[in-house]
Amino acid sequence: MEEGYRVYIKIDQNNNIVAINSSVFMTNTDGWLQIDEGFGDKYHHAQNYYLEKPIVDVYGRYNYRFINGEIIEIPEADKPSIPVVLPTIEERLEGVEQVLLDLLSI
Numbered sequence: 619m620e621e622g623y624r625v626y627i628k629i630d631q632n633n634n635i636v637a638i639n640s641s642v643f644m645t646n647t648d649g650w651l652q653i654d655e656g657f658g659d660k661y662h663h664a665q666n667y668y669l670e671k672p673i674v675d676v677y678g679r680y681n682y683r684f685i686n687g688e689i690i691e692i693p694e695a696d697k698p699s700i701p702v703v704l705p706t707i708e709e710r711l712e713g714v715e716q717v718l719l720d721l722l723s724i
Contacts, residue, residue, distance in 0.1 A: 623661035626650035634680035
């Protein structure tokens with residue numbers, strides 16, 4: 619009988635899923651947890667079938683955890699707050715300069 623594909627995840631110290639892959643694409647599974655096995659695209663292309671969203675959101679925060687043998691989506695309220703990135707002094711001065719130039723050209 620033909621051997622199926624195995625689905626693996628890698629988690630960090632907080633059980634956040636930091637990677638997911640299929641055995642077909644892996645040569646070394648050290649440090650990975652096997653979560654499923656079978657035949658077909660679901661097992662061959664694991665990220666597309668097991669995770670509805672990417673591993674991380676647009677802010678680099680993890681979207682999933684592995685808890686009690688299940689993949690759980692992390693609620694927005696449980697994710698770290700989004701850091702506020704303030705403009706640099708140079709960016710602020712360039713903005714003021716542009717406004718002044720726009721006013722002078724009116």
